[in-house]
Amino acid sequence: MKFNLKKYRISCVLLILVILVGSCKKDLVEKDKGNFVKSNYFTNASQAHTFVTGIYQKLYLFLNGDAYGESPFITLELFAGHTTSLGQSVNNNNVINNRTDAVNPGFEDVWSNSYNAISNANIALTEIPKIGSMADADKKTTMGEAYFLRAFFYYHLVRLYGDVPLIVTPVTITSPDLYPARTATAAVYDQIISDLKAAEASGLPETDQTGKVSLGAVRTLLASVYLTTAGFPLKKTENYALAAAEVLPVLSDYTLFDKYDYLHDNAHKNQGELIFQSQYQVGVVTNxxxxxxxxxxxxxxxxxxxxxxxxxxxxxxxxxxxxxxxxxxxxxxxxxxxxxxxxxxxxxxxxxxxxxxxxxxxxxxxxxxxDENWTFLRLPEAMLIYCEATNEVSGPTAAAYAQINKIRARALLPALSGLSKDDFRTAIWRERYHELAYENKAYFDIQRTHMIYKVATDSFGDATSTANEQGVTMKAQYYLWPIPQREISTNSKLTQNTGW
Incomplete structure (x- = not known):
């Protein structure tokens, strides 16, 4: 398996160091530290902070792309079926029409960049505990960021590719994990949950307006994980209750904006309802x-x-x-x-x-x-996670109605009430599509529910037997992305997903 070994190997890791400056809330990128080795780097708290902050840089991968629009954040929307795209891109048109293949460069880009981020998180989690001059509380919160980021990237990998290699220690040229086999999806989710629980117990602040991980981000992501694992393919329905309990504190820690403009301006970055974003600044990092x-x-x-x-x-x-x-x-x-x-x-x-x-x-x-920030997590998603999870446990509740009706009130829509459990579920799913539109949520909702939104009838149908508004019926293989062909060609232990 080709793991970008020049980046993955401890003795040769080349860092693009990203410093988050709290006073201006921006990412600033330093030059490569080409002589980095673990023996001369992890010697003090400042180095540990810089290293962990550098992992945030890989969040940019979701907006990587070219003039044809072959960017992961666009690809994810094309898979969901409610998006048209510029005809120049062969790969994008193939995704829309369910005829792409394992050599699509976007699949490899997400895979390799995610594992690069994970590799640096593994290094940080191994080396930071050894820093004698770093206060224990500082170690804990800095490692909390690394735990969150490792979980964040594994969460994307396991949803997109299914069984993926699970690597939680640094890899060298002699490591047994240099050419790893795939790990069962359930075990990958177990690790994600374990990492997020470690982050939750690390002393992170409740909220953060500098672009770093907060307790609110940890809780929202963990609630999303619980909601996902309650659906396909694991169907651990007991996790609905865990999702509701996990996300509940978030609902009072953040506030909805009173203008939609604030979702995409500079003045409100990392504030209000924006729980976790990747950071951009003209002249430093742009998109x-x-x-x-x-x-x-x-x-x-x-x-x-x-x-x-x-x-x-x-x-x-x-x-x-x-x-x-x-x-x-x-x-x-x-x-x-x-x-x-x-x-x-x-x-x-x-x-x-x-x-x-x-x-x-x-x-x-x-x-x-x-330098518009890209939003990964915001309050309406947390609110709708709470609504869906509680509904699955006990049907509609006054607290769940209160949350979804706040979103609807902002949209000038009438409040919901008196719905059956099934009708409330449908209303929540519809609200997810409309409120979180084009925020890379719809495809993941299709995966976990096996249902798609039928816009013509404002209802939901089976994902692999219902045509979308472009006349395309999703093939079952499209519940997952293919393992990149280059990875399979390099690592004989890897197998391909069904249908690819």
Whole structure:
């Protein structure tokens, strides 16, 4: 198996060190420390902090990509079936139409970058306890960050690829794990839960506005893990109760924004309902979120490209109630905007693009770069986890109604009440699709429920026998991504997922 060994091997790890500066809440990237070895690096607390902070840099992998829009955050939406994409990308069109294969470069990118992050977390968790000059409390919280990040990447790996190699110690050229076999999904989840429990007990702050891991992020991710493991493929239904209990404290630690604009501006990064984000800053680390999500070749903003790589289907847009604020112009979506070259002229898109990712601060920069943060976890997801988990345990409760109705009230929708358990479940799933739209949640919901959202009838159907609004019926093999072919070619112990 090719594990990017020059990066994975302890004696040759090349770090891209990312320093999170709390006063400005940004990531700053230092030059490579090419002479790093464990014997001369983990000698004090400052080095430990720098090393662990460097693991956050791998969160950028989800927005890696090229001019064709072949970026993991887009690929995940294409798998869910409610997204159209620029026709130039063969790989993206193959994903939409269920005809991609194991050599798709995106599959390898997520795999290799995730394992690189995990390898550095393993090093940190092994070496930090040995630092004699570091206070025990400081060791504990710093390791808590590493535990969370290792769990975060394994959580993505196990959901995307199923059985994956489970490696929790540093790997050298002589390690037995240099060419590992796949580990059963249940065991991988056991490790994820163990890591998150360790992070939860590490003394992390309840919330954090600098971009680092907080207790709120740990609890929300662990609740998500419990919710997922209660569904397919493990069906550990006892975990619904654990999910509800785990996420409950989060609901009072964060607050909903009163404007949707705050989800994608610079002033509100890491605040309010934003529980965990990856950090960007123009001049340091940038992304192409706006240009990837703007309609193709229309001059909205001064971006060098307008790529149309992730455009909602009309069917999905129309599935919102007409009274839903999120459906209104320049809330979650927009269909027109002033021409950047001539603001007196309005450009009509002909589609409904994602205003929730339009970044006004970078609109006039002109260098095709944005420093919009990418959100992994926010309060509405925690609220809906609580609603779904409690409903599965005991049916609709007043507390669950209160949570979902807060989300609906912000969207100017009437409160729900008096629903059966089945109808409340459907309402929660629908709210997840509409509130968390295009935030990389829908595909994972399909995996755990084996149901897809039927936008034409505003209902749910079996994922492998119900066509989506693009006329594509998902193949069963698409519940998982394929193991990257290069990994299988290099490591004879690896086997391929069914159908690939």
């Amino acid at each position: 192409a979120i706006p240009q990837l999500t703007l309609p193709f070749n229309l001059q909205v903003g001064a971006y060098g490209d307008h790529l149309g790589a992730m455009i909602p289907t009309n069917g999905f847009f129309n599935s919102y109630d007409n009274a839903d604020l999120r459906k209104q112009e320049r809330q979650f979506y927009f269909s027109s905007y002033p021409n950047h070259n001539d603001p007196t002229q309005t450009i009509n898109f002909g589609v409904h693009a994602l205003y929730k990712y339009f970044h006004k601060e970078s609109e006039n920069i002109g260098n095709s770069a944005a």
